[in-house]
Amino acid sequence: MTVSSFKKMFTQLKAKPVILQRYLKFNKPKARKFGKGIKQCLRCGNTRGFIEKYGLNLCRKCFRDIATNIGFKKYS
Ligand SMILES: [Zn+2]
Structure with missing residues (x-):
């Protein structure tokens, strides 16, 4: 699961909400x-x-x- 931009994964993870939440927790860029x-x-x-x-x-x-x-x- 390696992509150039972290937002590109949203299309794949839209069907898997629990995995999407975990993905956002650990991969979201720091504000x-x-x-x-x-x-x-x-x-x-x-x-x-x-x-x-x-x-x-x-x-x-x-x-x-x-x-x-x-x-x-x-x-x-
Ligand atoms: Zn420009």
């Missing part, structure tokens, strides 16, 4: 107040290259994808 993990991209969930300026809350890759759609213009 954090500060650090890298609390800032996540709203679009893809990435924690790296995070842009908080102007209230964007996106990673740099998603910002490049949608910058022209939300009104940013490249001058160079």
Whole structure:
């Protein structure tokens, strides 16, 4: 029962509620107040290259994808 994200197991364990409770007890990530993990991209969930300026809350890759759609213009 090894997966990349702990939430992926929910689909398998939906039919087994008791095992799901035990899974959540021991495998849920620790709730954090500060650090890298609390800032996540709203679009893809990435924690790296995070842009908080102007209230964007996106990673740099998603910002490049949608910058022209939300009104940013490249001058160079
Ligand atoms: Zn992103």
